[in-house]
Amino acid sequence: MDVTLDMLDYYRRRAAYYERVYHKPERQTDLRAIEAWVARAFVGRRVLELACGTGWWTAHGASHCKQWLATDLNPETMAIARQKPLPERRVSFETVDAYSLSEVGNRTFDAAFAGCWWSHVPLARLPDWVATLHRHLQPGARVVVLDNSFVQTSSTPITRRDDDGNSYQNRTLDDGSVHEVLKNFPTPDAVRNLLGAQARSFEWTDWTHYWAASWTVGT
Template identity: 50%
Template sequence: MSNSDPIAQASTEQHMPRYYAQRASEYERVFDRPHRQANIATLQAWLRAQFSGRRVLEVATGTGFWLPAATAEAQSWQCTDINPEVLAEAKAKPLDFERVKFQLADAYALDLVAPKAPSPFDAGFAGLWFSHVPVSRQAAWLQQFHQQLQAGARVVLMDNRYVEGDSSPIFRIDSEGNGYQMRELSNGSQHEVLKNFPSEARMRDLLGAQVSEFEWTELDYFWTLSYRLR
């Protein structure tokens, strides 16, 4: 099914922060699925190694499921999210709050580092966020994220793979190529969520000559990408 109405896309985007705010207390149930535990353990160890000794800016922290592992050896970690509800869940995690800080911020309007000011961040992370960025905004989002980081910074993106019979079905695709899932919260409310599943080729096209050390990996239920900014 296709829907070309840009107003419908905008409405879904505007609704999604409220959906995740309402889902905050039940979000992490998705990580309880037994068949995903091996992948999750692999990712937790990998994230810990990726950010060892680094000063990290994280976009769309959400409830902070990955934080205990990812921050374990980091020098510092700045969490950001647009929703105070999800950050409240993240702050309840067992973390070193001398190193891990929290700030409300819009992922599409990051302003932690002023234009032309030196960045304190030598690494960036976005976990399970990029799949919610519309196709038309992906390049611009990456650019403004990179602008918050130092030259040569390590960037890690991580997200879901689409697995038939396990992932929520895509019930419609708009004219831009964005997919949409229909999700239900425990209170029975239904919510349309934009959800894309980019390929390695798509990410290479988006990043091009901006990056080096491009490393794409596919696990059973997740993909990871790490690269260095030039």
């Protein structure tokens, strides 16, 4: 199977207990700080969220937004997200392929958010993904991508790298099945260089277990 389809299947099967990763004791300080940071990032914005999963970040990111469209390709993860305490009438959910965004049609937004998605996109697909996302954003739109840093004592070990430079982890689900998942840990320069001139006001924020890149879509 294609690595991106493997990833989709893996998260579908993991949906019911995905949020255990947010209960790891060593990540709690970071999580509280990032929840507050994400809540401040989208004040008054109309936000498109990609790959929202179980909506851990949706609830926080949407707290001061104008509108928030949370999307994922797995109905199983979104079913959990829909149960979260969310700002009334401002958050909606749709099934959308984050690669094509075809289901979004000609709608545009003035902000976008993706949590733990960038790291799963094969390096060769990132430029197209960024270009596709930017086509759905207005000039001046704010983009935030948040993702995991590699921490030896907390992260799943990397088992191999491919010729394109992607790294992989073997992850075991509760049913005992083992899944090879593409998971990259980029440097700030790698993200900045990939975005190039289309991204203005690039900022990189590091916590211990997470990083975030934010930028403004150029005119």
